Amino acid sequence: MIRIENISKQLSHRILFIEASAALNRGEKVGLVGPNGAGKTTVFRMITGEEQPDEGQVSVDKGVTIGYFNQDVGEMEGRSAVAEVMNGAGPVSVVAAELHALETAMVDPERMDEMDEIIERYGEVQARYEELDGYALDGRAREVLAGLSFTEEMMDGDVGALSGGWKMRVALARILLMRPDVMLLDEPSNHLDLESLIWLEAFLKTYEGALLMTSHDREFMNRIVNKIIEIDSGSLNSYSGDYTFYEGQRALNEKHQLAQFERQQAMLAKEIKFIERFKARASHASQVQSRVKKLDKIERVEPPKRRQAVSFDFLPAPRSGEDVIVIKKVHKKYGSRTIYEDLDFTVRRKERWCIMGINGAGKSTLLKLVTGSTNPDLGTVALGASVKMGYFAQHAMDVLDGESTVLEMLENQFPRAGQPPLRALAGCFGFSGDDVEKRCRVLSGGEKARLVMAIMLFDPPNLLVLDEPTNHLDLDTKEMLIKALSEYEGTMLFVSHDRHFLGALSNRVLELTPDGIHQYGGGYTEYVERTGQEAPGLRS
Template sequence: MIRIENISKQLSHRILFIEASAALNRGEKIGLVGPNGAGKTTVFRMINGEEQPDEGQVSCEKGVTIGYFNQDVGEMAGHSAVAEVMNGAGPVSIVAGELRELEAAMADPEQADYMEEIIERYGEVQARYEELDGYALEGRAREVLAGLSFSQEMMDGDVGALSGGWKMRVALARILLMRPDVMLLDEPSNHLDLESLIWLEEFLKGYEGALLMTSHDREFMNRIVTKIIEIDGGTLTAYSGDYEFYEQQRAQNEKQQQAQFERQQAMLAKEIKFIERFKARASHASQVQSRVKKLEKIDRVEPPKRRQSVAFDFQPAPRSGEDVVSLKNVHKKYGSRSIYEGLDFMVRRRERWCIMGINGAGKSTLLKLVTGTAEPDEGSVALGASVKMGYFAQHAMDILDGEHTVFQSLEHRFPQAGQGPLRALAGCFGFSGDDIEKRCRVLSGGEKARLVMAMMLFDPPNLLVLDEPTNHLDLDTKEMLIKALSQYEGTMLFVSHDRHFLAALSNRVLELTPDGIHQYGGGYTEYVARTGHEAPGLRS
């Protein structure tokens, strides 16, 4: 359906692709992977015709419809969410628009002279609308929005009043309702809660068109894609299988290439040693000559291109007392909405609680009560002896001074640390080379999140309270964070929609549901096994 043939592409001074080729065939579900800045979004834009390669071509079969979701959702206001979704549903929304115009014309006395033609055209357009299943369109739009966790009230309210994250969901719903022949989804899993993520997973599994997507959620990717295209060093390489298989295959290929490289280097060293030893001897001249010619003809094996992977090692956190957080008979309301009525909850040293619940269940509220950024209406919240807390919240990014560079921010926070350790810290969190000279005001959401996380973990607290810490983090940084936190010896309380993160780090689950609050010993994996569902909103 779509062919990328021998493309080369340069953005300012950065070469993204050199004679790279790939294909997207009918019905394939492909994950596009590569480090930040490798050119994933550029691939989407070239397929969608928004950019052209410098050389080579990107071709698409005639008549193929493409739906492209990216993070730049543009302005939305003046329509309900459901109308906005229906308006973007491709051919059917254009036909619906013409139907509305014809209905207005039929009711307009000034058009009386043209009524016969209008009615005839109305019949044709109506037949086309039925053929496209247009009358079921609103029902399908509401179904998609409900899957993405919209309430009926939000569906019918002005989309302009929604936050950026909810507008993203509207833009995503548009593409899903459109059901094009090819879906290009650039980070569709960002901004989704766990219930929406699992719903989207099922939707995409049942989608019959071709899919090319990026995602920082490995579990989500694993369950949907059957092929990976990797961007690395200007080339596109295809791997059959899911993300996990790709990781194993890539590691195996690297190992084989390293072994080949080392064997060839040993052989070359032996040949060069022979040439050096005997080049001055006339008796060995012909042997030396033939070996020189042989070396000239050998195809050199390159060492594997190694991704820069960084590890972050925690300083040991100071020890806290055994009782870390105690909530007793806590009541909390927002307006008329009651969030907690008599909550009792105790966190002990080295417990790692993941807090689960649907949107509005009170997950972030609980973290705010623990951190003191919200007060209970009744009851008490107390921290135990020697507790040193670190809190990562979405608004934590607002504390950064926009005029400071990344490095200045770290220096300001840790004046005694010295350049070497701070540069190493910045590197661990994805700020290498010139990136550490970027001013905070120009950083993306993901970069700000990484910087705040780096500041929090350099001088580690013994209680970490994390509200969606993996939002915006790429797969490599997320993996580094999971490895670092799995070595962490303090106590954790966190909310996350990333199942890999939940499974790797939790050893307790607190589930907030309308019919009560449930505590589970054992982590997220045990919770899924015991309850039979991956998120509270999916109870059967």
């Protein structure tokens, strides 16, 4: 359906692709992977024709329809979320808008003298709407939006009043409703809660078209894709299988390549030693010449490229008392909405609690109560003896000083530390060499998240409170964070929609539901086994 043939592409001074080739065939579900900046979005843009390769070509079979979702959703306002989603389905959305306007006109007392014409036009438009299967489309649009956690009120309200994250869901719903021959989805799992993520997973599994997607959620990727295309140093490498298979195969390939490289290096060293030893002897001249020619003709094996991985190293945290957080009889309301009523909850040393619950259940509110960012209406929230807390919140990235460099931010936070340890810290969190001179305003979301973590962990706390810590992290960085947190000896309280993160790090679950608050010993994996569901909002 789509063929990428011998493409080369350069962006300013950066070479993205060198004679790279790949294909997307009918029915394939493909994960596109590679480090940040490798050119994943450029691949999408070349397929849609928004960009052209410098050399080679990208061809799409005649008549193939393509739906492209990316993070840049553009302006949305003046229509309901349902109308905006249906807009992706073509002419029916225009007819739907006129039908809605005529319905409004029919109950407008100031337009009574036009009523005959309005009713006549309404009949014509309604017939056209039925012809285009509009009523079924409206129902399908609502079904998709409900799957992405929209309430009826949000569906019918002005899309312009929604936050950026919810507008992204509208843009995604538009592509899903369109059901094109090929879907290109650039990070569709961003900004989704766990319930929406699991619904989207089920939707994409039953989608019959071809799919090319990027995602920083390995569990999501594993359950959907049957092929991986990897961008690696200008090449496009294809692997049959899911993300876990690709990881294993890549490691195996690198191991074989290293063994081949080392064997060739040993052989070359032996040959060069012979040439050096006998080059001055006339009796060995022909043998020396023969070996020099042989070396010139040998195709050199390259060593495997070492992937730059962020390495998080925790210094030992001071020991806290046994009771780390004690919450007693807490009540909390926002307006008329009750979040907590008589909440009792205790966290003990070395426990790792993940907080589960649908949107609005009070997950972030609980973290804010613990960190003192908000106060209970009634009851008490107390930290135990010798507790030193580190809090990672989404808004923390917004308060970085845009004009300061990475190094200046660290120096401002730790004026007595001196440059060498701060540069070493920056290096651990992926800011090596000149990267420490980058101003905060030009950092990507992932870089900002890493900088906030570096500041939080330099002088290590013994209680970590984390609100969606992996949202902006790529797969490799997320893996390193999980590895480091696995070795962390303090106490953790966290919210995440990443099932791999939840399963790897939790040993307790606090579930917030409309029926009440439930505590589970054992981590997320045990919670799924006991409840039969991966998220509270999916329970019957």
